Amino acid sequence: MSDARVGLVIEDDHDIRELVRTVLSQAGFDVSVASSGAEGVLAAKNINPDVITLDLGLPDIDGFEVSRQIREFSDAYIVMLTARTEELDTLIGLESGADDYLTKPFRPRELRARIAAMMRRPRSVSDPSEAPPAADAQAEGAGSPERGNFSHNGLELSYSSRTVVVDGKEMNLTRTEFELLHALLEAGRTVRTKSDLVRRLRDEDYDVGSYISEADERSVEVHMGNLRKKLGDSPQKPRWLQTVRGVGYRLAPGEH
């Protein structure tokens, strides 16, 4: 079996398809393309890609449905390409399973940066070569700088095994949701701004000063909304995810 990472581009617009294909090829991927949703789902089954870019507006099935179908058998990193920023609003309720969203027209380097950040994260625990060495040091509660284990108000997160358990039940989070939750557990009661969290998802330092667009921040809101829903957390009386209006998010206080 080849070690090359595999990318799949699902896009009906020829020019965008070729642009994305070029970006992924330059990033070292073996790239396949599909020009419809049905073709894309089939290709995803056949080639087991690491990364999928998915156009929202496809001629047959829309990108949300394609993403849901692919999620049934794949943990590929899915980047949804949408035509307008406003469409992000509709993503909140849809839980399509996409990890990231980019609005067209996007800059190729933006796509490249996101894919590079994602490839630095472990893909899954089933591949031991990618899992960090067993971290036995238990970081009790929040505020630990270690990437390890966190336990807060009935939620347990293990970074090394990429698992989140809430009241004894294992959660099925996307990679992006996992990273956001981890960032908040790590920060404890310190507020993380939306820009901080965008940078975290890009795997950049918090103070690097790179450009953050409004759409990037909206995308964090979308993921937080989905995460909250999956955890069954309440925005009014949060157990974990507390919104700091106009700023960002932080971990809710510990229950006693």
Ligand code: CA
């Ligand atoms: Ca399209």
